[in-house]
Amino acid sequence: MVTIYDIAKKANVSPMTVSRVINNSPSIKESTRLKVEEAIRELEYIPNKPARSLTSKETKLVSLVIPDISNPFFTNIARGAEDKALQLGYQLLLGNTDENKEKEAMYIDMLMSTGVDGALIVPASDDSAANMKKLAKRRTPFVYVDRTVDSVPADSVTGDNLNTTRQLVQHLIELGHERICLINGPGYLSNARERAQAFRDTLILSGIQPNPAYMIETHFKQDNLDEIISKFISLQHDERPTAIVAANNFIGVNALRALRSLGIRVPEDISVTCFDDPDIIPDYNPFLTIAKQPAYDMGYIGMQLLIERIQNEAPATTRRIVLPAELKVRASTARR
Amino acid sequence: MVTIYDIAKKANVSPMTVSRVINNSPSIKESTRLKVEEAIRELEYIPNKPARSLTSKETKLVSLVIPDISNPFFTNIARGAEDKALQLGYQLLLGNTDENKEKEAMYIDMLMSTGVDGALIVPASDDSAANMKKLAKRRTPFVYVDRTVDSVPADSVTGDNLNTTRQLVQHLIELGHERICLINGPGYLSNARERAQAFRDTLILSGIQPNPAYMIETHFKQDNLDEIISKFISLQHDERPTAIVAANNFIGVNALRALRSLGIRVPEDISVTCFDDPDIIPDYNPFLTIAKQPAYDMGYIGMQLLIERIQNEAPATTRRIVLPAELKVRASTARR
DNA sequence: TACTATTTTGTTACCGGTAACATAATAATA
DNA sequence: TATTATTATGTTACCGGTAACAAAATAGTA
Numbered sequence: 001m002v003t004i005y006d007i008a009k010k011a012n013v014s015p016m017t018v019s020r021v022i023n024n025s026p027s028i029k030e031s032t033r034l035k036v037e038e039a040i041r042e043l044e045y046i047p048n049k050p051a052r053s054l055t056s057k058e059t060k061l062v063s064l065v066i067p068d069i070s071n072p073f074f075t076n077i078a079r080g081a082e083d084k085a086l087q088l089g090y091q092l093l094l095g096n097t098d099e100n101k102e103k104e105a106m107y108i109d110m111l112m113s114t115g116v117d118g119a120l121i122v123p124a125s126d127d128s129a130a131n132m133k134k135l136a137k138r139r140t141p142f143v144y145v146d147r148t149v150d151s152v153p154a155d156s157v158t159g160d161n162l163n164t165t166r167q168l169v170q171h172l173i174e175l176g177h178e179r180i181c182l183i184n185g186p187g188y189l190s191n192a193r194e195r196a197q198a199f200r201d202t203l204i205l206s207g208i209q210p211n212p213a214y215m216i217e218t219h220f221k222q223d224n225l226d227e228i229i230s231k232f233i234s235l236q237h238d239e240r241p242t243a244i245v246a247a248n249n250f251i252g253v254n255a256l257r258a259l260r261s262l263g264i265r266v267p268e269d270i271s272v273t274c275f276d277d278p279d280i281i282p283d284y285n286p287f288l289t290i291a292k293q294p295a296y297d298m299g300y301i302g303m304q305l306l307i308e309r310i311q312n313e314a315p316a317t318t319r320r321i322v323l324p325a326e327l328k329v330r331a332s333t334a335r336r
Numbered sequence: 337m338v339t340i341y342d343i344a345k346k347a348n349v350s351p352m353t354v355s356r357v358i359n360n361s362p363s364i365k366e367s368t369r370l371k372v373e374e375a376i377r378e379l380e381y382i383p384n385k386p387a388r389s390l391t392s393k394e395t396k397l398v399s400l401v402i403p404d405i406s407n408p409f410f411t412n413i414a415r416g417a418e419d420k421a422l423q424l425g426y427q428l429l430l431g432n433t434d435e436n437k438e439k440e441a442m443y444i445d446m447l448m449s450t451g452v453d454g455a456l457i458v459p460a461s462d463d464s465a466a467n468m469k470k471l472a473k474r475r476t477p478f479v480y481v482d483r484t485v486d487s488v489p490a491d492s493v494t495g496d497n498l499n500t501t502r503q504l505v506q507h508l509i510e511l512g513h514e515r516i517c518l519i520n521g522p523g524y525l526s527n528a529r530e531r532a533q534a535f536r537d538t539l540i541l542s543g544i545q546p547n548p549a550y551m552i553e554t555h556f557k558q559d560n561l562d563e564i565i566s567k568f569i570s571l572q573h574d575e576r577p578t579a580i581v582a583a584n585n586f587i588g589v590n591a592l593r594a595l596r597s598l599g600i601r602v603p604e605d606i607s608v609t610c611f612d613d614p615d616i617i618p619d620y621n622p623f624l625t626i627a628k629q630p631a632y633d634m635g636y637i638g639m640q641l642l643i644e645r646i647q648n649e650a651p652a653t654t655r656r657i658v659l660p661a662e663l664k665v666r667a668s669t670a671r672r
Numbered sequence: 673t674a675c676t677a678t679t680t681t682g683t684t685a686c687c688g689g690t691a692a693c694a695t696a697a698t699a700a701t702a
Numbered sequence: 703t704a705t706t707a708t709t710a711t712g713t714t715a716c717c718g719g720t721a722a723c724a725a726a727a728t729a730g731t732a
Contacts, residue, residue: 051718053386054687094430285621387688390717
């Protein structure tokens with residue numbers, strides 16, 4: 001391995017001078033700079049970042065901790081985050097928690113040990129608080145994306161759950177639906193809670209009494225929903241929901257599958273709508289009516305906030321960026 | 337920051353003893369081990385990996401360099417790679433080249449500087465050879481996934497382009513198609529070349545003379561194909577292709593879009609088939625007949641090979657793993 | 673020309689670990 | 703009990719850089 005000492009010898013200067021050239025310190029005579037650069041080129045010297053980190057206390061590494069890169073919503077967050085990171089000279093470490101807080105804890109430990117300069121996190125649960133506290137204690141900056149853990153404050157970039165839920169529900173109400181059910185994520189996630197609240201509020205605002213039986217908590221992963229759906233379907237006709245709001249793309253697809261397997265037609269028998277696109281290619285399957293959250297921007301802006309914080313360019317107060325979604329009315333919702 | 341020196345002081349031992357406890361060296365008295373572990377817990381000590389890297393010459397970091405995480409094919413590769421890496425104690429760095437060899441060069445430089453222990457690479461071009469040579473010179477192990485750069489040998493995990501292309505083409509021939517066209521990736525990519533070759537060979541084997549006009553090179557990205565497709569469509573009736581093989585998922589979708597915008601029906605007027613699924617959720621949009629390559633496995637196995645190589649457990653010769661694809665006949669191909 | 677200010681380069685120590693060797697403590701053996 | 707193995711711990715130097723200070727070289731001024 002070629003080090004600054006090799007360069008120094010070759011260029012007949014001290015290692016410190018080489019270091020200065022590498023970091024283009026101003027007080028270097030042009031002639032020595034050229035001499036050193038020549039040697040660097042000839043020996044194909046590449047600076048050793050871990051060594052540098054030892055004194056500089058920074059690694060130029062940031063971590064992205066998400067539930068699952070395979071969910072297009074998170075894929076887009078990842079792409080946005082990576083683009084911004086690269087642009088600002090940081091490299092991105094990826095971790096998939098699978099919504100599991102133990103796995104999350106592992107990543108948090110690894111990332112602190114690796115000495116990343118900061119982390120962009122989609123927390124797995126409110127119980128992630130312990131993990132977040134570890135980061136906070138270590139003064140490793142981090143930013144929440146999509147969800148927050150309110151007991152441990154930090155900058156965040158999230159969707160506007162209130163208005164997005166409202167858009168979805170109002171769209172259904174406008175189509176004449178009243179018995180609308182919400183298949184939500186788990187209540188220990190901030191976004192699921194916000195969506196539940198907004199769901200209730202919107203119904204009430206429209207003069208519809210929310211029915212707790214119509215609000216189900218599942219999780220944000222791919223799964224079989226036959227049981228839940230068939231329970232709805234087995235209700236007598238005037239009790240049966242006519243529309244479903246799924247709290248994310250996977251739940252939406254889960255619901256669609258269960259309905260199909262039960263022989264229920266969408267949207268003829270029941271309307272379905274959800275948060276986020278199951279497709280990563282826009283409009284490849286333009287069937288589901290969705291509220292498309294700006295996932296790429298969430299990652300991009302989140303990384304921006306994070307790096308500002310890393311570089312001490314952020315205000316002392318925590319910043320909460322809330323981004324609107326776009327309602328894409330397509331074929332899975334119909335007039336009642 | 338808490339260091340082994342702090343622990344040493346607290347536990348009344350030398351730093352070296354602390355180091356030994358951390359690395360659970362065998363020759364440590366049980367009582368001191370407990371004492372030290374106690375101190376580690378109390379002070380919440382976390383080992384500093386960059387410092388360790390300085391002497392150990394390893395970072396436990398591996399890099400994944402792919403064209404675009406947003407392509408579900410690469411998303412699955414990434415997930416497979418990350419799962420294996422985590423399992424073997426490595427962290428994954430992500431880089432998107434956008435099929436651009438200058439961007440690739442940037443990542444290669446960064447990754448060498450960061451001192452990753454190895455890299456999993458989907459090369460952007462045959463001209464990536466210069467980048468791969470840099471890695472080889474530095475003795476940074478790397479493994480090709482999906483594509484190879486033959487001038488710089490290394491382990492590889494690729495799809496079985498020959499047989500996969502054959503499956504696709506034969507499926508079309510069995511449906512009575514003869515004027516089949518291939519919309520391929522760029523000729524400077526090994527997989528595109530192999531697919532072109534297999535395409536020609538399969539036709540000849542079936543007694544069909546390959547028509548060079550039916551073989552188009554584009555690129556593996558999302559793009560507008562109206563021009564290319566309308567050129568095909570404008571051919572007189574008995575010259576007009578009746579089926580399209582797209583060399584990847586994006587090209588498949590590009591073709592579908594162009595056909596739709598030109599008012600051509602699929603599969604009534606023309607059959608369409610492609611490599612890889614545009615969906616990441618299996619069968620979410622079960623329209624396109626595809627050859628589904630085992631992307632997750634490619635990433636998983638690729639990472640396995642890479643880490644074996646890193647740990648000097650690999651044979652001296654380069655290994656070439658070739659994985660078969662699964663033909664999923666769906667709705668976009670029909671009898672002629 | 674002598675002296676001071678400024679620019680350029682070098683020296684030393686340290687970042688947080690670990691390898692290699694040295695020494696102290698304990699156990700085994702005669 | 704003295705001597706030798708063995709086990710447990712400590713010392714020193716180094717990994718590849720850089721910060722902080724020191725010294726040398728050059729420029730500016732009287």
